[in-house]
Amino acid sequence: MGIRSAGKIAIVLFCVIHMAAVGAYAAPDYIPEPLKTARQKIVDVTSPYIFTTSQWQKWNLFSPDPLRRVVTFHIDRETKEGWEEIDVIGPDTVAWWHKATELKTIRRMEESEGGANLNALRERYILAYCKDFADGTKLRLRRLYYVIPHFETLPTIAQWHAFQPEWTQDFDVQVTCPST
Amino acid sequence: MNTLLTSIDRFFFRKISASGFGLMRISWALVSLAYLLQGLPDVVRYYSEDGLLPESLGYLVFRTDYRFTLLNVITDPTAVFILYLLLIISTCYMLIGMWPRLMTIISVVLLCSFHERNLQPLGGGDTVLRLVGFILMIAPEIRAFSFDRAEEQWKHWKVRGILLDPLKMSIWPYRLLLWQILLIYITSGIDKLTGTMWTDGTVVGAVLHHPHFARFPMWWMDILSVLSPFFGYSWLLFEFTWFLLLIPKNVTRIVPMSLRKHSLKRWLILFGVLYHGGICILMDVGSFSFAMFTIYLGLLVDEDWVVIRTTINRKWKGSIIVLYDGVCHLCQRGAFLVLLLDNLHRLSLIDFRDSAAKKKVAPELHEEDLDRALHIKLPSGKTRQGFDAFQALCWHLPILWLKVPFLYFPGVAPIGRLVYGKIAENRNKCSDGKCKHK
Numbered sequence: 263m264g265i266r267s268a269g270k271i272a273i274v275l276f277c278v279i280h281m282a283a284v285g286a287y288a289a290p291d292y293i294p295e296p297l298k299t300a301r302q303k304i305v306d307v308t309s310p311y312i313f314t315t316s317q318w319q320k321w322n323l324f325s326p327d328p329l330r331r332v333v334t335f336h337i338d339r340e341t342k343e344g345w346e347e348i349d350v351i352g353p354d355t356v357a358w359w360h361k362a363t364e365l366k367t368i369r370r371m372e373e374s375e376g377g378a379n380l381n382a383l384r385e386r387y388i389l390a391y392c393k394d395f396a397d398g399t400k401l402r403l404r405r406l407y408y409v410i411p412h413f414e415t416l417p418t419i420a421q422w423h424a425f426q427p428e429w430t431q432d433f434d435v436q437v438t439c440p441s442t
Numbered sequence: 443m444n445t446l447l448t449s450i451d452r453f454f455f456r457k458i459s460a461s462g463f464g465l466m467r468i469s470w471a472l473v474s475l476a477y478l479l480q481g482l483p484d485v486v487r488y489y490s491e492d493g494l495l496p497e498s499l500g501y502l503v504f505r506t507d508y509r510f511t512l513l514n515v516i517t518d519p520t521a522v523f524i525l526y527l528l529l530i531i532s533t534c535y536m537l538i539g540m541w542p543r544l545m546t547i548i549s550v551v552l553l554c555s556f557h558e559r560n561l562q563p564l565g566g567g568d569t570v571l572r573l574v575g576f577i578l579m580i581a582p583e584i585r586a587f588s589f590d591r592a593e594e595q596w597k598h599w600k601v602r603g604i605l606l607d608p609l610k611m612s613i614w615p616y617r618l619l620l621w622q623i624l625l626i627y628i629t630s631g632i633d634k635l636t637g638t639m640w641t642d643g644t645v646v647g648a649v650l651h652h653p654h655f656a657r658f659p660m661w662w663m664d665i666l667s668v669l670s671p672f673f674g675y676s677w678l679l680f681e682f683t684w685f686l687l688l689i690p691k692n693v694t695r696i697v698p699m700s701l702r703k704h705s706l707k708r709w710l711i712l713f714g715v716l717y718h719g720g721i722c723i724l725m726d727v728g729s730f731s732f733a734m735f736t737i738y739l740g741l742l743v744d745e746d747w748v749v750i751r752t753t754i755n756r757k758w759k760g761s762i763i764v765l766y767d768g769v770c771h772l773c774q775r776g777a778f779l780v781l782l783l784d785n786l787h788r789l790s791l792i793d794f795r796d797s798a799a800k801k802k803v804a805p806e807l808h809e810e811d812l813d814r815a816l817h818i819k820l821p822s823g824k825t826r827q828g829f830d831a832f833q834a835l836c837w838h839l840p841i842l843w844l845k846v847p848f849l850y851f852p853g854v855a856p857i858g859r860l861v862y863g864k865i866a867e868n869r870n871k872c873s874d875g876k877c878k879h880k
Binding site: 270273274277280281284285288289290292309310313314315316317319320321322323324325326327328329330332352353354359360361362363364365366367369370371378380382383386387390410412413414416417418419422423425 | 481483496499503505507508509554557558561563564565569572573576612614622625626627632633635636637638639640645649651653660663667670671728
């Protein structure tokens with residue numbers, strides 16, 4: 263067998279393995295048997311390749327249902343008079359050039375696959391504000407959110423016009439600015 | 443057995459135009475560059491040890507196994523920032539096509555390194571760029587529309603007077619790319635069917651009202667939301683129609699010729715451009731729409747380029763004669779460049795120093811006039827010269843179409859003629875010994 267033929271066989275094998283690997287990884291978890299078992303076997307074998315080459319992928323953008331929760335982060339500072347708001351991270355306050363990335367970051371700080379506690383991430387987020395304040399200053403994260411309604415039938419323009427968000431507030435993590 | 447082996451060989455190794463992958467390289471670089479520059483102020487915050495995600499909290503965001511990133515060893519904020527600048531520089535080289543293979547590998551490896559360092563700011567577009575970048579890294583031919591290729595073309599044209607044959611490559615990277623886009627749309631479509639809002643037609647209305655994504659005021663989204671079922675169901679249909687591309691051509695022969703002559707892939711790409719373009723206009727979803735356009739470019743093969751050229755040229759007849767000075771180095775460069783950009787194949791270059799050739803196409807033009815400025819002769823018989831010739835040519839060179847409106851701004855033409863006149867005047871004052879007349 264010449265080098266050329268060996269090369270072609272190697273390329274064909276690589277293509278088949280790559281397509282099987284990315285296909286299995288991207289396939290949803292809830293496919294029926296025996297596909298589910300076959301998928302899991304392929305993923306177990308090929309996941310080192312998928313992860314090392316950064317080919318991991320899940321295409322659940324706006325699916326099964328789109329995100330309906332709208333959240334804004336409010337950073338408060340404790341003063342003698344009480345809590346004072348120092349920043350708002352929301353769609354109307356974040357600069358356009360990093361709106362998508364910053365809002366995605368705060369949404370991801372709330373989500374947790376496998377139920378891991380992400381408080382440490384949110385604490386780290388608000389600790390960044392300490393550079394503007396004295397040691398010992400207390401900062402807290404206050405979240406405001408509402409949920410876009412899911413109308414059972416197609417809403418009219420008037421129904422959308424009439425929709426007013428029902429904001430809910432919760433007090434989240436609190437930090438004390440450390441001495442540098 | 444031989445038939446099977448021949449089919450496999452043809453399936454993976456038949457030759458196709460490498461132009462699609464060349465354009466995909468450029469598009470990948472452009473999209474990456476735009477979002478890299480946008481992300482410059484946040485580099486230290488997102489990707490360094492001093493930022494939002496130190497390594498000690500990494501276990502909350504990313505996996506630890508089989509995770510390759512240079513930012514595991516480069517953690518200092520200044521070093522991370524310098525690495526980001528290197529990524530921007532390598533992407534620029536990738537865009538113009540200098541050392542395209544090396545720069546593509548560097549750009550993709552660095553981009554993946556940054557992505558693997560912090561997953562939180564990433565969206566679907568970033569995932570697409572990683573996947574496409576990997577295919578570009580391993581594709582055998584990505585030099586189409588590159589500076590390196592242009593240099594090879596120039597050397598060949600100077601000696602032979604014709605361009606090199608278009609670049610070709612084996613089809614297997616195209617197969618990987620097509621498989622990838624099928625996965626994106628089909629798995630996404632399947633996932634959508636497991637919810638309720640896509641099936642009851644209310645999904646688009648809800649998404650348009652999410653202020654994290656909406657670009658326009660809510661009252662405008664209220665009006666658009668009436669079309670939610672149409673947009674939602676047509677999007678599902680679009681996603682699942684890609685599944686039909688898996689059907690082998692010898693099976694589709696049963697479909698009537700009247701339907702078969704139209705390429706399903708091209709229609710899907712066209713609708714994809716409309717859908718993703720619409721999403722991009724109405725919503726801020728990061729780089730996703732542009733990343734998908736990048737994939738579409740890679741899916742264009744020989745017959746697609748023929749159809750695109752034929753469609754654009756459907757009302758075009760004849761050719762534009764471009765008369766240039768074949769002994770002037772500057773003029774040769776200019777003529778070569780024009781030929782290189784002639785993707786619609788509408789031009790015919792003639793060296794006016796070749797009397798026989800010139801007499802055939804433009805006997806009425808005198809050499810003294812041709813020596814003063816570039817002349818073109820349109821199919822209608824009209825001639826243009828100098829800056830006016832350049833202005834007319836821009837309409838026929840696709841890469842210069844964006845420039846066309848600016849050439850007609852008030853004041854541009856007089857300045858253009860002045861500048862052209864100065865250049866033409868000085869072109870014969872050559873010190874390289876290449877401007878001798880016969």
